[in-house]
Amino acid sequence: MTKAHTDREFEGELQELRNQLLEMAGRVESMIADSIRALVQRDSDLAVRTIEADNRVDRDELEADDLCLRILARRQPMASDLRFITLALKMVTDLERIGDLAVNICERAIDLNQEPNLKPYEDIPRMAGVVQSMVREAIDAFVTGDVRKARAVVERDDELDELYHRVFRDLLHLMMKDPSGLERGIHIQSVAKFLERMGDHGTNLAEQVVFMVKGKDIRHPGRLEGENG
Numbered sequence: 159m160t161k162a163h164t165d166r167e168f169e170g171e172l173q174e175l176r177n178q179l180l181e182m183a184g185r186v187e188s189m190i191a192d193s194i195r196a197l198v199q200r201d202s203d204l205a206v207r208t209i210e211a212d213n214r215v216d217r218d219e220l221e222a223d224d225l226c227l228r229i230l231a232r233r234q235p236m237a238s239d240l241r242f243i244t245l246a247l248k249m250v251t252d253l254e255r256i257g258d259l260a261v262n263i264c265e266r267a268i269d270l271n272q273e274p275n276l277k278p279y280e281d282i283p284r285m286a287g288v289v290q291s292m293v294r295e296a297i298d299a300f301v302t303g304d305v306r307k308a309r310a311v312v313e314r315d316d317e318l319d320e321l322y323h324r325v326f327r328d329l330l331h332l333m334m335k336d337p338s339g340l341e342r343g344i345h346i347q348s349v350a351k352f353l354e355r356m357g358d359h360g361t362n363l364a365e366q367v368v369f370m371v372k373g374k375d376i377r378h379p380g381r382l383e384g385e386n387g
Contacts, residue, residue, distance in 0.1 A: 168229075168233050168235075168239075171225070171228075171229050171233070172229070172239070172242065172243075174225065175222065175225055175226065175229070175243070175246055176301050178218065178221060178222045178225065179222065179246060179249060179250065179253075179297060179300065179301070180297060180301065181218065182215060182218035182219070182222065182250060182253050183253055183293060183294070183297040185211065185214060185215055185218065185257075186215060186253050186256050186257050186260070186293060187290050187293055187294055188211075189208055189211055189212065189215070189256075189257050189260035189261075190256070190260050190286055190289055190290050190293070190356065191286065191290060192204055192207070192208040192211075192260075193205070193208050193260040193261075193263040193264045193267065193286075194263065194282065194283055194286040196208060196263075196264055196267045196268075196271075197263065197266070197267040197270065197271075197279065197282070197349065198279045198282070198283060200267075200270075200271045201271075202267070202268050202271045205264035205265075205267045205268050205271075206264070206268070208260060208261070208264045209261050209264050209265070212257050212258065212260070212261050215253070215254055215257035216254065216257075218250070218253075218254075219250045219251070219253070219254040222246065222247075222250040223247060223250060226243050226244075226246055226247050229243055230243060230244075238370070241369070241370045241373070242370055245300075245366045245367075245369065245370050248362075248366055249297075249300065249363055249366060252359040252360075252362050252363050253293075253359075253363075255359055256289075256293065256356045256359050256360070259352045259353075259355055259356050259359075260352075260356075262348070262352050263349050263352050263353070266345045266346075266348055266349050266352075267349075269345055270342060270345050270346070273342055276332065276339045276342040276343060276346060277328070277332060277346075281321050281324055281325045281328075281350075282325065282346070282349060282350060282353070284321055285318060285321045285322065285325070285350060285353040285354070285357075286353055288314060288317055288318045288321065288357065289318065289353055289356045289357050289360060291314070292311050292314055292315070292318075292357060292360030292361070292363075292364070293356075293360050293363065295307055295308075295310065295311050295364075296308060296311045296360055296363035296364040296367065297363065299311065299364060299367045300363065300366070300367045300370070303367070303370070303371050304367075305367065305368055305371050305372060308364040308365070308367035308368050308371075309364070309368065311360060311361065311363070311364035312361050312364045312365060312368075314357075315357050315358070315360070315361045318353070318354060318357040319354065319357075321350075322350050322351070322353070322354040325346070325347065325350040326347060326350065329343045329346055329347050329350075330343075
């Protein structure tokens with residue numbers, strides 16, 4: 159087998175991995191949207207279907223892991239290719255956990271849909287929109303090696319945190335005013351917390367892109383502001 163042929167095979171495997179990540183991220187993004195739609199539109203059937211969709215995301219994780227390990231064993235990649243593959247292993251874990259959190263939202267939605275609405279959902283859909291954007295942009299940055307886009311994703315986590323704190327304050331006020339809504343309020347607060355945790359995973363995805371491209375770890379506070387490039 160010639161070196162050129164081997165190189166083409168290797169590049170084909172890397173492209174397959176990129177495609178798997180894109181497909182997995184697309185499924186996870188749909189799960190986020192569907193979980194919130196099930197909540198806002200009080201659609202428990204959609205919640206059940208979204209829970210079932212997590213099985214495909216779990217398979218995505220296993221298939222991507224298997225491909226990464228096969229590439230590592232057969233090609234023994236170096237430098238940037240090695241970073242790409244090892245970070246892909248981490249990224250599929252973040253994506254799978256986001257899918258699990260969407261399942262958690264669906265479970266809360268099924269419970270909430272059996273009771274009258276405590277309040278109109280306003281900031282919850284906004285949070286979901288931010289999370290979807292973070293996941294989509296982080297994966298796009300990963301595939302294209304766009305550090306600037308990855309940094310923008312990291313910065314959006316502050317926006318998500320502010321929305322979460324607003325939801326928490328509003329719910330606390332409602333529950334203090336009317337204790338009969340305590341259980342529903344706790345469920346809604348849990349949904350907001352699940353979205354906030356999704357944002358943390360989206361931030362992880364973006365930080366890994368910066369490490370892949372620049373070889374620098376920006377996970378610790380203060381590092382992002384102090385770096386150039």
